[in-house]
Amino acid sequence: MRTLSFGYGPHHCLGAAAARLQAAVTFERLLDRFPRFSVDAAAGRFAPGPYIRRYESLPFATVD
Numbered sequence: 001m002r003t004l005s006f007g008y009g010p011h012h013c014l015g016a017a018a019a020r021l022q023a024a025v026t027f028e029r030l031l032d033r034f035p036r037f038s039v040d041a042a043a044g045r046f047a048p049g050p051y052i053r054r055y056e057s058l059p060f061a062t063v064d
């Protein structure tokens with residue numbers, strides 16, 4: 001399983017609670033609207049840059 005890191009110790013992310021809440025709301029809404037979908041992780045593209053690894057695009061499709 002992959003986990004999202006918010007750092008550790010005195011510099012632990014100040015926005016971690018807000019980011020987790022936003023993620024929870026996002027996934028709840030996504031699942032409400034598309035209860036079944038698949039993610040094509042192999043087709044995902046990462047944004048350039050040395051510091052933050054994030055998807056620029058991550059195709060997904062609904063499943064019947």
Ligand code: HEM
Binds near residue numbers: 005008013015
């Ligand atoms: C998914 C979203 C986010 C991720 C993955 C994330 C990740 C991180 C990580 C790994 C650190 C530690 C950096 C280090 O050790 O030098 C950090 C620090 C920090 N984050 Fe976030 N963050 C997120 C969202 C946010 C949001 C929404 C805010 C503000 C509203 C925020 C504010 C901060 C601040 C101010 C620090 C510096 C804390 C310090 O140095 O004492 N972050 N974040």
